Amino acid sequence: MADIDHYKAKLNAQLDEWKADLDKLKAKADGKSADAKKEMNESIDALEAKLAQGRSKLEELKGASSEAFESLKEGANSAWDNIKDAFDKAKSKF
Numbered sequence: 001m002a003d004i005d006h007y008k009a010k011l012n013a014q015l016d017e018w019k020a021d022l023d024k025l026k027a028k029a030d031g032k033s034a035d036a037k038k039e040m041n042e043s044i045d046a047l048e049a050k051l052a053q054g055r056s057k058l059e060e061l062k063g064a065s066s067e068a069f070e071s072l073k074e075g076a077n078s079a080w081d082n083i084k085d086a087f088d089k090a091k092s093k094f
Helices: 002-030 034-062 066-093
Strands: none
Touching (some): 034 066
């Protein structure tokens, strides 16, 4: 059970880190020209949707039994990889 709690805490910490990264991108967008700001805001909207998906996956995991946890963990890992890639691309682009 401790492993499950550790895994959930790790995912929650990562979501918090991505939220902070998103806030930094929002601040950066404020200083850009209208066209650049529009492009950044589109990326920010997409990242916010990804964060919402991540939070949803985490909530699924929090409510899962020990038996169901392992199968849900695979889906969460896949979602996390997807979110990480999106954030990495956005951070390198902007």
